[in-house]
Amino acid sequence: MRLTLSIGVIAACTLVQVFAAPAPDADAILKHSYDNYRASSSETTVAMTVHRPDWERHLEMKAWTRGEDDALVRFIAPAKDAGNATLKLDRDTWVFNPKLNQVIKLPASMMTQSWMGSDFSYNDLAKSEDIITEYTHKLTATEQSLGHTVWTIEATPKPGAPVVWGKVTLKIRDDYVMIEETFFDQDMKPARRMQADKIATLGDRPYPVTMTMHPLDSPSQWTRIDTSEGRFNVNVPDYLFTLSNLQNPRQ
Amino acid sequence: MMSRFMLLAPVAWRNLWRNPRRTLITLLVVAIGVWSILVFDVILNAWVTSSREASLRLLTGEGQIHATSYLDDPNVAHRMSEPEGRLLRALNSPVVSAWVRRVRVPAVIQSEYRTRAVTFLGVEPPGERIVSDLPSQVVVGHYLRDSDDIGIVIGRDLAEKLKTRLGKRVIVMAQAADGHLAERSFTIAGLFDGSQAAQDEFVFTGLHTAQSALGIGHDISEISFDTAPAASLNDIVSALKHAAPSRGIEPWTALSPLAYAMESFSQSYIAMWLAIMFVLMAIGIINTQLMAVFERTREFGLLQALGMRPGMILFQVTLESALLVGIGVLVGVLLMLITLVPFRHGLDLGFLAAGAEMFGAGRVLYPHLDPGDAVRYSLIVWALGIGAALWPARMAAKADPIVAMAES
Numbered sequence: 001m002r003l004t005l006s007i008g009v010i011a012a013c014t015l016v017q018v019f020a021a022p023a024p025d026a027d028a029i030l031k032h033s034y035d036n037y038r039a040s041s042s043e044t045t046v047a048m049t050v051h052r053p054d055w056e057r058h059l060e061m062k063a064w065t066r067g068e069d070d071a072l073v074r075f076i077a078p079a080k081d082a083g084n085a086t087l088k089l090d091r092d093t094w095v096f097n098p099k100l101n102q103v104i105k106l107p108a109s110m111m112t113q114s115w116m117g118s119d120f121s122y123n124d125l126a127k128s129e130d131i132i133t134e135y136t137h138k139l140t141a142t143e144q145s146l147g148h149t150v151w152t153i154e155a156t157p158k159p160g161a162p163v164v165w166g167k168v169t170l171k172i173r174d175d176y177v178m179i180e181e182t183f184f185d186q187d188m189k190p191a192r193r194m195q196a197d198k199i200a201t202l203g204d205r206p207y208p209v210t211m212t213m214h215p216l217d218s219p220s221q222w223t224r225i226d227t228s229e230g231r232f233n234v235n236v237p238d239y240l241f242t243l244s245n246l247q248n249p250r251q
Numbered sequence: 252m253m254s255r256f257m258l259l260a261p262v263a264w265r266n267l268w269r270n271p272r273r274t275l276i277t278l279l280v281v282a283i284g285v286w287s288i289l290v291f292d293v294i295l296n297a298w299v300t301s302s303r304e305a306s307l308r309l310l311t312g313e314g315q316i317h318a319t320s321y322l323d324d325p326n327v328a329h330r331m332s333e334p335e336g337r338l339l340r341a342l343n344s345p346v347v348s349a350w351v352r353r354v355r356v357p358a359v360i361q362s363e364y365r366t367r368a369v370t371f372l373g374v375e376p377p378g379e380r381i382v383s384d385l386p387s388q389v390v391v392g393h394y395l396r397d398s399d400d401i402g403i404v405i406g407r408d409l410a411e412k413l414k415t416r417l418g419k420r421v422i423v424m425a426q427a428a429d430g431h432l433a434e435r436s437f438t439i440a441g442l443f444d445g446s447q448a449a450q451d452e453f454v455f456t457g458l459h460t461a462q463s464a465l466g467i468g469h470d471i472s473e474i475s476f477d478t479a480p481a482a483s484l485n486d487i488v489s490a491l492k493h494a495a496p497s498r499g500i501e502p503w504t505a506l507s508p509l510a511y512a513m514e515s516f517s518q519s520y521i522a523m524w525l526a527i528m529f530v531l532m533a534i535g536i537i538n539t540q541l542m543a544v545f546e547r548t549r550e551f552g553l554l555q556a557l558g559m560r561p562g563m564i565l566f567q568v569t570l571e572s573a574l575l576v577g578i579g580v581l582v583g584v585l586l587m588l589i590t591l592v593p594f595r596h597g598l599d600l601g602f603l604a605a606g607a608e609m610f611g612a613g614r615v616l617y618p619h620l621d622p623g624d625a626v627r628y629s630l631i632v633w634a635l636g637i638g639a640a641l642w643p644a645r646m647a648a649k650a651d652p653i654v655a656m657a658e659s
Contacts, residue, residue, distance in 0.1 A: 091431060111424070111432070112359060112366040162422050162434035164363045185363040186419050217364065 026137035026153045029172055034132060036176040036205055039232035041066050049224040050118045059116060068129055070241045074249065081116070086125065087246045093126050096246045103247050119192070119213045119223040131168060131181075134161035140169075149174040165191070173199075175206045190216050202230040255563065256570075263570040266543075273539055274575060280535035281579025281636065282586060284528040288628050289587040289620075292521050296624075297598070297616040299510075299517045306507040308384040309449055310372075312351075312475035314488055315506055319499040321472060327356045327426050330470040337494040342476065346487050350476035351378035354461040358425035360405070360454055362413035369409070369454050371425055373461020376400065382477050385443055385453075392417045392441035400457035402440025406450025410442050417442060423454065428466045435464045525628065532632070533639040540572055540643035551647050552655025561648040568647045572640030573633070580629045580636075587625075594618050 041064075048059045060077035074085040083098030093106045111122045135155035143150050155168040166188050171180040179196040192215045196208035212224045239245050267274050307313060316338075318331040333352065334342055342350045354373035359366055376395040380386045386394040395404055403421065410416055420436050427433035437456060444450070462469065478484050484502050491500045504511040544551075551564055597615040 107426070112361055157436075160436060162424075162436045164361055164420065164422055164436075166363075183363075186415075191363050 024139070024151070026139040026151075027132075029139070029151055029176070030132060030137055030153060030155075030170065033170075033172045033176045033178050037178065037207070038065055038068070039205075041232070041234055041236040043231045043234055043236060044227050045229040047226040047228065048116070048118060049226070050116075051222050051224070053220045057117070064236050064240050066236050066238075066241055071125065072240050072246070073125075075116070084116070085246055085249070086115070086122070087241065087243070088126050089241060091126070093122055094243060094246060101247070103243055119215050119221065130161075130163060131155055131170070134158055134163050135168065150179065173206075177206050177208055179208065192216055197224075202227060203232045205232060255566065259563070259567045259570055263567055263574055266567075266571055267574055270543070273542070277535055277539045277575055278579045278582060281532055281576055281632070282582035284532040285580050285583025285629060285632050286586040286590070288521070288525050288528055288632070289584065289625055290590055291524050292624055292628065293587075293591060293618045293620050294598075294616065295517050295520060296621065297618045299513045300619070301616050302513050303503075303507075303510045304384075305446065306510040307503055308382075309446070310383060310385070310453070310475065311503050311506050312382050313477045313484055314491075314500065314502045315476070316474040316491065316495070317472065317499045317501075319497070322499060322501070325355065325357065325472070327428055327465055327467065327472075330354075330428075330467055330472050331498060333469050333471060334474060334495070338491065338498070341491050341494040342474070344490075346479050346482035346490075348477045348479045349378065349381040350474055351375050351382055352458060352471045353473050353475065354458060354465065354467070354470075355472040356425050356465065358423050358454070360409070360413065361422040361424065362415040362419070364414045365412060367409065367412060367451070369405075369423075370452050371423055371461065372453060372455050373458040374398075374455050375458050382475055385445065385449070385455075388443045388445045389441040390444045392439070394441050394443075395455060395457055398458040399460065400440070401437065401460050402456065403437035404441040404443060404455040405439060406453065407442040407444055408447060408450040409454070410439065412451070415439065423456075423464070425465060427464075428470075433464050433466065521628075525631065529632065529635055532636065536572065536576065536636055536639050537642060539575075540568070540640050541646065543571075544568060544643045544647040547647070548650055548655045551650045552652040555650070555652040556656060564650075565641075565644045565648040568644035569637060569640060572644065573637050576633050576636030576640070580633050583632075584625060584629060588620075591618050591620065 044063050046061050046063055048061065050057050050059070058078070059075055059081055061073050061075045063071065063073045065071045069088075069090045071088045072085065073087075075081045075083065083096075085096040087094045087096070093111065094103050095106060096103050106122055111126060113121060115122050115125060135157055138154050138156070139151055140154045141152035143152075151172050151174070153170045153172065155170065157163045157165065157167070164186075166184045166186040168184065169180075169182045170178060172178050177196065177199050179199070181194040182190050183192045185191045192213065194211060194213045196211050198208070198210035199206055200209045201207065202209055207227065207230060209227045210224065212222050214222045239250060316331075316334075318329045321329040321331075341347070352375055354371075356371055358369055358371035360369050360371075374395065375398050376386065377397070380394075389404065390407060392404075395402060403423070405413075405421075413421065415421060417439050419439055421439060422434055422436050424432055424434045456464075458471075462471075476487075478487050488500055488502050554564060555561065594616075595618065597617050599615050
């Protein structure tokens with residue numbers, strides 16, 4: 001009798017689990033999406049297009065990441081900008097300018113400034129983790145689009161978190177590719193939006209190979225990121241993420 | 252002497268009006284001269300007071316205490332411990348009317364749309380209300396309540412530039428004690444008005460909030476103090492220096508050099524103006540009196556022939572000048588009063604506010620007539636006028652009666 005009851009309970013639990021599976025957890029989706037985007041380490045080749053009403057410019061760079069906190073970006077084209085590099089270790093960011101042959105640790109005042117003239121700030125690079133750590137997440141919609149399930153997650157800043165946004169909404173596909181991220185101001189008016197324009201297989205995974213950042217208060221300007229090559233979970237040497245390598249590249 | 256005066260005064264008065272047009276012109280010259288000196292003095296003094304108040308009543312106070320290297324590089328590393336022992340006793344002595352502690356570091360403030368460099372201050376609100384006018388300039392929302400207040404008060408203009416407003420959240424970033432970047436979100440509790448530069452530069456939160464954000468324990472950046480009305484600032488500064496030799500203690504004259512320069516040069520400006528106006532007046536007075544004396548050569552000859560001594564003639568002509576200049580001075584003072592009465596409640600410099608602010612003055616000047624100054628400058632002009640008239644008077648007294656009478 002006791003045995004039968006036990007089996008019954010186990011069976012009931014299993015049933016509940018089976019039926020509960022389609023209601024995924026917002027935190028887990030987001031975390032999974034970030035892991036997919038960055039993996040435990042990565043090496044990518046990226047082209048950046050900065051568009052303004054009067055001009056447009058193209059930059060090419062190689063980027064390496066290690067874990068969640070360390071990143072190195074080195075520009076390789078055009079010749080004018082080649083050699084400029086940005087190193088992020090944990091909470092600190094340094095830039096190297098080959099013309100000055102100087103490494104500068106970015107002070108607070110510069111972290112919010114534009115990164116190489118784009119619509120990204122140094123903080124967008126340095127604090128990309130914020131969306132996971134400084135916000136609470138809620139799954140607000142699940143819909144079908146182009147053969148994929150798309151989850152909409154609303155991220156609200158935790159009380160006292162050092163973020164300026166009123167909220168952030170993210171759209172993530174069931175293969176954990178983030179297809180849209182919208183930042184709202186504190187009046188809940190959309191202020192900037194990052195969109196995945198093209199999703200393809202890169203390395204071993206589905207990846208947003210073309211992404212565009214639109215500041216919504218100036219519609220005629222945007223910055224596009226095209227990732228042309230990517231290798232994930234590769235062995236990235238530790239010497240890459242050092243100040244001496246920032247100034248005298250060995251790769 | 253008195254009887255001579257009684258005798259000559261009516262004569263001098265009548266002589267003055269023998270040529271009314273000439274006399275009136277001279278009167279006018281003197282009156283305008285005196286008027287301009289006094290008005291210039293009053294306005295300049297109002298300007299000096301205003302620029303000193305604008306600077307001192309903003310944040311400077313009458314003196315400040317810092318860590319020695321703070322003024323050269325005002326960052327979080329150059330902080331100091333709370334006052335204690337002899338310094339605390341010196342600050343609490345009756346000659347210091349009020350003092351406040353502050354944390355004051357360069358920082359960056361960020362809204363959704365904009366980022367600006369500012370000076371971030373942690374303040375003690377009850378004390379600030381005494382030493383600073385800024386708490387009373389809050390026009391939207393309210394000023395901070397106490398040192399534990401976690402709100403932030405920023406300039407109205409800064410809020411516009413950040414595209415934010417009351418009740419919204421902003422981020423302040425500053426270098427913390429351990430060198431890393433301290434970030435904290437604040438809700439805007441109030442917006443203050445006032446000088447454009449102050450609105451864009453300063454943001455305020457509670458002292459303890461700032462201390463914990465920067466991780467500096469109970470350390471502070473500066474102490475600002477005011478002195479009791481009768482006390483000498485220099486004595487207090489030297490007493491404080493004696494009590495805390497390792498700290499940098501500066502009076503406002505060193506902290507606000509522009510306000511001090513305005514104050515110390517104002518007397519020189521007035522003296523220069525007085526000299527210029529006086530030269531112009533003297534030319535007018537001497538010219539008029541010389542003309543008058545030369546016209547009356549026969550008269551002086553006759554008076555001397557009748558037995559009037561040269562000294563008396565000198566006295567009479569000087570008396571005429573004294574009356575002339577004296578009346579001119581009185582008219583000038585009267586004109587000055589008439590000019591200043593409409594501005595007794597303040598002269599609004601709104602039309603050149605930005606320019607006035609550049610030189611440290613506030614928007615509204617409050618002309619205040621110092622009776623001592625008015626009497627002093629009037630007497631100086633009068634005495635100098637009489638002095639200038641001595642030359643024509645001497646010419647009259649020197650006249651030889653025979654030659655004078657022989658003139659046809």
